Amino acid sequence: MALVDTMAPAPTDIPDWLASPERYQPVSDRDGFISRSILAISSVLARFRLDDGQASPLSPSATVKVVLCLSCILLTSLSRNYLFVMIMLAGTLVRACLLPRGALGRVVAGAGASAGLALVIMLPAVALGQAHSALLLTTKALVSTGVTLITTLTTPAADLTRALRVMGVPGVAILTMDLTLRSIVRLGETASEALAALRLRSVGRNADKAASLGGVGGVVLVKAGRSAQETYDAMRCRAFDGEYHVGGREARRGADVAWMLALAAIVALFLHLQGTV
Amino acid sequence: MHIPENYLSPSTCILATVAMAPVWRAAARHLREEVPGEKVPLIGVAAAFSFLAMMFNVPLPGGTTGHAVCGTLIAILFGPWSAVLAISVALAIQAVFFGDGGILSLGANCLNMAFALPFVGHAVYSAVRRAIGGERGELLGAGIGSYVGLNAAALLCALEFGVQPLLFHDASGAALYCPYPLSVSVPAMMVGHLSVAGLAEAGLTVGILAFLRSAAPSFGIETRADSPAGLAPVLGLVLALVAASPLGLLATGDAWGEWGVEDLAGMVGYTPAGLGSGWEWGSLMPDYAVGVLPEWIGYIVSAIVGVTLLVIVFRLASPIARPRVDFDA
Numbered sequence: 001m002a003l004v005d006t007m008a009p010a011p012t013d014i015p016d017w018l019a020s021p022e023r024y025q026p027v028s029d030r031d032g033f034i035s036r037s038i039l040a041i042s043s044v045l046a047r048f049r050l051d052d053g054q055a056s057p058l059s060p061s062a063t064v065k066v067v068l069c070l071s072c073i074l075l076t077s078l079s080r081n082y083l084f085v086m087i088m089l090a091g092t093l094v095r096a097c098l099l100p101r102g103a104l105g106r107v108v109a110g111a112g113a114s115a116g117l118a119l120v121i122m123l124p125a126v127a128l129g130q131a132h133s134a135l136l137l138t139t140k141a142l143v144s145t146g147v148t149l150i151t152t153l154t155t156p157a158a159d160l161t162r163a164l165r166v167m168g169v170p171g172v173a174i175l176t177m178d179l180t181l182r183s184i185v186r187l188g189e190t191a192s193e194a195l196a197a198l199r200l201r202s203v204g205r206n207a208d209k210a211a212s213l214g215g216v217g218g219v220v221l222v223k224a225g226r227s228a229q230e231t232y233d234a235m236r237c238r239a240f241d242g243e244y245h246v247g248g249r250e251a252r253r254g255a256d257v258a259w260m261l262a263l264a265a266i267v268a269l270f271l272h273l274q275g276t277v
Numbered sequence: 278m279h280i281p282e283n284y285l286s287p288s289t290c291i292l293a294t295v296a297m298a299p300v301w302r303a304a305a306r307h308l309r310e311e312v313p314g315e316k317v318p319l320i321g322v323a324a325a326f327s328f329l330a331m332m333f334n335v336p337l338p339g340g341t342t343g344h345a346v347c348g349t350l351i352a353i354l355f356g357p358w359s360a361v362l363a364i365s366v367a368l369a370i371q372a373v374f375f376g377d378g379g380i381l382s383l384g385a386n387c388l389n390m391a392f393a394l395p396f397v398g399h400a401v402y403s404a405v406r407r408a409i410g411g412e413r414g415e416l417l418g419a420g421i422g423s424y425v426g427l428n429a430a431a432l433l434c435a436l437e438f439g440v441q442p443l444l445f446h447d448a449s450g451a452a453l454y455c456p457y458p459l460s461v462s463v464p465a466m467m468v469g470h471l472s473v474a475g476l477a478e479a480g481l482t483v484g485i486l487a488f489l490r491s492a493a494p495s496f497g498i499e500t501r502a503d504s505p506a507g508l509a510p511v512l513g514l515v516l517a518l519v520a521a522s523p524l525g526l527l528a529t530g531d532a533w534g535e536w537g538v539e540d541l542a543g544m545v546g547y548t549p550a551g552l553g554s555g556w557e558w559g560s561l562m563p564d565y566a567v568g569v570l571p572e573w574i575g576y577i578v579s580a581i582v583g584v585t586l587l588v589i590v591f592r593l594a595s596p597i598a599r600p601r602v603d604f605d606a
Contacts, residue, residue, distance in 0.1 A: 082561050083570060083578070090578050093585035097592075105593055131559035139561060273570075 060259040062159035063166045068263055069151040073144045075266065081273040082132075085139050088266075092146045099153065107149045115142035157182075165244040174244055175232075183227045190223045191216060278343070278434050279331075279371065280386055281535055282379030283555030284455045285437060286445045293437075294384030300361060300392050305597075307358035314598040316355070316498055321591025322511060323351045323496075324363035325584040326485060329518040331371065332565070332580060334528035335477050337469030341533040344525070345478040346390050346430070349398030349423035350485055353415075354497040360395035361387075363591075370586050375579055376560035385437055389430040398426025412490070416483050423482035424475040428467065431474070435459075435466035438534050445551070453551040455534065456541070465533050488514065515584060522580040523573035 059065060076088050096107050118141035122134035152160070164174050194216040232240075285293075308317070327347045334342040351360035365387045371377040378386045402422030406414050439459030442452035457465070492510035494501040531540070542548040565579040566572065 083575065086562060086578050086582065090581040090585070093582060093589065097585045097588050101592055101595070104589065108589060108593060132561070135559065135561050 058255050059154055060256045062155050062163035064256045064259055065151055065155055066160065066163045066167065068259060069147050071263055071266070072147045075270045076140050076143045076147075079140075079270060079274065082136055082139075084270055084273045085136060085143065087269065088143045088147075089139055092143050092150065095150055096146060099150070103153045106153065107146055110149045111142050111146040114145040115139070117141070161244065171243045175242070179228045179231055182231065183224060186227060187220055187224050191220050194219050278346075278386075278390060278431060278532065279368075279378030279535060280382040280389075280434065280437065282381055282557050283552045284379070284534060285382050285385055285441060286454050286551065287381065289437065289441070290379075290381045290384060293382075293388045297365075297384045297387050297392065301365065301387075304358040304361040304365075307356070308362060308594075309597050311356065312359060312498060312598050314595045317595035317598050318588065318592040319496060319508075320351070320355050320359050320363050321588040322508075322515060323354055323359075324367050324587040324591065325515050326518070327351060327364050328367040328370070328583045328587060329515070329522055329580060330478075330481055331367070331377075332522045332525045332576065333477075333481075334525045334532070335473055336528045336530070337473050337533075339465065339469060339533070340530050341465075341469055342528040342530055343469050343474030343477070343532060345474065345481045346394055346427060347423075347478070347482060347485070348390060348394035348430075349402060349419065349426045349478075350482045352395035352399035353402055353419055353422075353482075353486065354489070356498055357395045357399045359498070360399075361391050363587075364391035364395065366590055367583070367587060370583050372558070372560075374560055374562065374582060374586075375565050376558065376563035377565070380558045381556070385434075389433045389437070393433050394426045394430040396426075397429040398422040401425045415490075416487060419486050420479040420483045424479040427475050427478040428470050431466050431470035432463070434534070435462040438462040438466070447550065451547060452549045454549055456545045456549055457534075462534070469533065485514070519577060519580040519584060523576045526572055526576060 060068065072088060072092075076085060079085055079088075096104055099107060115138045119134060119138045122137050125131070125134045155163075161174055161178060164177070165171070198212050198216060308320075312320070327350075330345040330347040332344070334344050337343045346364065348360055348364050351363050355363070368378060368386050368391060369383060372380050372383050372386075399422060402418040405418030405421055408414070409417060436459065438455045438457060439462035441455040442458050445453040447453060455462070489496050489511065492506065493508055496508060496511050531537075536544070538548060538552050541552065562575060562579055565575050
């Protein structure tokens with residue numbers, strides 16, 4: 001009892017600041033730049049992961065598919081003729097229609113986001129009466145991203161690596177691309193977690209919040225370096241010497257010839273339409 | 278029947294869009310609650326019928342052209358609320374990508390073709406079915422319903438055109454937007470639709486419905502026994518309609534109320550102020566037209582883009598429908 005008596009302070013000992021009721025209300029703050037812009041970009045990046053590619057029965061071999069993909073993107077970007085872009089859009093949409101619903105959703109979300117970004121960038125052109133140019137550029141972004149996503153979603157990641165090696169891309173470039181694409185989802189998650197922590201930690205109005213973005217970027221960079229190093233070390237442990245050795249010839253598929261003929265037709269159409277408006 | 282940009286005053290466009298907002302909301306609710314999730318992608322295919330039907334122009338008396346909509350067909354297959362969404366999305370794609378119908382007047386176009394048409398058509402169809410049973414009653418109801426539905430939409434469209442010069446004119450009496458009054462717009466629209474376009478709508482609706490009932494009975498909101506071929510005949514029909522879409526080019530001339538500004542100025546002797554200075558959306562392929570290649574290629578490319586976009590939109594929309602368990606099965 002004596003101990004309790006000595007521990008219990010007398011009522012008169014409570015300081016005024018402690019006796020006054022707490023009425024702290026944090027000033028509302030805006031964090032739209034975190035929740036919308038940055039996180040949206042991170043989530044779009046995460047859609048580029050290469051983990052569930054499945055080739056369809058009518059798909060060409062991975063090498064032909066990569067050639068087709070790159071050619072379509074190049075020709076669409078170079079085209080000054082809107083009809084050519086519309087024909088490429090029609091082809092991309094037909095292929096997208098045949099994807100499973102989950103893959104279709106990812107293609108639409110990724111391609112739609114890039115097209116939306118292109119449209120936002122080109123909005124001043126719409127205001128100046130050049131809506132046609134804005135639509136053309138938006139459609140080009142839609143086609144290019146759509147073709148890329150369809151290719152990645154319909155090709156197993158190992159086949160993509162093999163296709164790049166068959167095409168003569170240097171091993172270092174393939175390694176860099178592999179490491180980048182494989183860790184991009186984890187980097188997106190890391191960025192999201194760091195930004196969530198930043199948002200939770202900021203109580204009340206914090207004008208300095210935007211300045212912390214550099215720190216978030218630094219954390220992501222460090223994580224990226226560590227993740228890439230760990231993956232590379234693991235590959236070294238499995239006797240990776242920097243070269244991708246392609247064992248045997250890639251199995252040719254019957255559809256390859258038809259797809260290459262289709263590519264030739266696309267190139268011919270591009271040359272025919274180029275120069276006309 | 279696609280009202281172009283600036284033919285209606287901005288206030289008319291806003292009024293029509295505001296009127297359509299609760300309709301779209303109710304249609305989305307009905308879709309979520311009444312249509313099974315696995316049936317939602319099929320509405321996209323049905324919307325493709327409508328998109329393609331609107332590309333088939335037929336010549337009308339008076340030198341203009343018209344087209345079917347197939348709104349009653351979608352209402353019969355999937356219910357009128359689903360038809361509202363299907364035709365609205367088809368009209369939006371036509372306006373944004375092909376400049377067929379205006380962006381500002383999208384609400385008015387949806388009011389005519391996506392709301393009035395399927396509801397009137399479906400009401401008449403239901404009444405005929407109650408009176409005459411069996412397959413004959415269904416096809417007869419579809420024919421009469423689609424004919425009445427299309428003409429109801431055309432009448433609504435003519436009224437919207439016709440009230441413009443009464444409500445919106447300058448001090449000298451010159452119209453600011455559509456210059457033709459009700460005494461001109463109603464007869465001009467209705468003669469062509471009562472005589473030809475309505476019959477085209479009825480013929481297309483009955484033909485497609487009869488084909489679907491025999492070749493793909495499960496294509497619709499009702500659960501029916503499927504044929505061995507599944508939905509392959511439906512996709513075959515869509516492909517055939519895409520390939521045949523250039524037939525719409527055979528009808529030359531503009532539809533009534535869809536003239537260019539210069540053409541209209543030549544007809545009435547002046548350019549209505551609102552039409553000359555109004556905002557216009559620069560679509561990629563205005564009127565499905567192309568540059569140097571033959572027009573039929575542009576038509577086919579447009580048909581492919583429109584059909585695939587509709588299928589994609591409704592495939593992605595399927596999760597919004599509530600999962601249903603049929604305890605009677």
